[in-house]
Amino acid sequence: MEFEFILVNPTFAQHVALIQLNRPKELNALNLQLMLELKQALAHLDDQDEVRCIIITGNQQAFAAGADIKQMESRTPIDLLKIDQFETWDQIRKTKKPIIAAVSGFALGGGCELAMTCDMIIASETAKFGQPEIKIGIMPGAGGTQRLTRAIGKANAMELVLTGKFIGAEEAKSLGLINRVVPEELYLDEALKLAKEIAQMSPIAVRLAKESVNKAFESGLQEGLYFERKNFYMTFASEDQKEGMSAFVEKRKAEFKGK
Numbered sequence: 001m002e003f004e005f006i007l008v009n010p011t012f013a014q015h016v017a018l019i020q021l022n023r024p025k026e027l028n029a030l031n032l033q034l035m036l037e038l039k040q041a042l043a044h045l046d047d048q049d050e051v052r053c054i055i056i057t058g059n060q061q062a063f064a065a066g067a068d069i070k071q072m073e074s075r076t077p078i079d080l081l082k083i084d085q086f087e088t089w090d091q092i093r094k095t096k097k098p099i100i101a102a103v104s105g106f107a108l109g110g111g112c113e114l115a116m117t118c119d120m121i122i123a124s125e126t127a128k129f130g131q132p133e134i135k136i137g138i139m140p141g142a143g144g145t146q147r148l149t150r151a152i153g154k155a156n157a158m159e160l161v162l163t164g165k166f167i168g169a170e171e172a173k174s175l176g177l178i179n180r181v182v183p184e185e186l187y188l189d190e191a192l193k194l195a196k197e198i199a200q201m202s203p204i205a206v207r208l209a210k211e212s213v214n215k216a217f218e219s220g221l222q223e224g225l226y227f228e229r230k231n232f233y234m235t236f237a238s239e240d241q242k243e244g245m246s247a248f249v250e251k252r253k254a255e256f257k258g259k
């Protein structure tokens, strides 16, 4: 797959695809074209049975320093309404396969929001997270106020959103924003390790479980519990459920086929 602002490797490892944001001179600032490409690449990978887990990364200096301020600077509210840029974000959020953000350097504004739109975040110890929009007279628009608040609680989210300050990877970990912090040279390896572990599971169970965890994140408890129950029942319609449980009883490793 050829794109201008991202690099896509559908066979990065067995069952694992890699998408690299690739505007290094602009610290991977997320312009509209890049987001459109990301949406297209994710939709394509989501359709490939061979791909079971997707990693999104940037480079050592930046995951992404936010939406492209130069592109947004002169926009009017009506321009923004017509461009409807969040439609791409909604599509990314609908990706069925698990997405791991492998973050090094800046993950700011839309960059932090993109990492939070992924399902898990592995960070290098040099990673810096923040929602600095307030410093340029705007506020987060791609889910920052909602996802950050759910992830780290009201007091912490309020402070980050209202001051625009950055936090390091260790603090992000202690607040519950990210999964793990590793030395800079290992962040992609660590994300790959996690992706490979998930890729061994039943793709059907993974898809339904991802949907269900997201439901907990996005809805009230009662609605989430009913949704989870329905998806739990659905896993019993798969051959993988039979295989997984037989393998447990027979004390052998399960061979999942995605059926």
Ligand code: HXC
Pocket (backbone or CB within 6 Å): 025, 026, 027, 029, 030, 065, 066, 067, 068, 069, 070, 106, 108, 109, 110, 111, 132, 133, 136, 139, 140, 141, 142
């Ligand atoms: C456009 C950006 C950019 C951005 C960096 N650059 N961030 N261009 N949009 N968000 C460009 C710079 O203009 C510069 O290009 C080059 O990348 C290197 O950046 P420097 O500022 O020279 O690097 P440094 O001094 O190391 O500072 C790094 C930084 C700073 C702290 C990350 O660049 C910064 O504060 N960036 C903006 C962060 C931000 O406010 N993000 C939120 C955006 S709003 P030139 O050509 O000038 O050398 C947002 C809304 C989301 O994300 C909601 C909608 C999706």
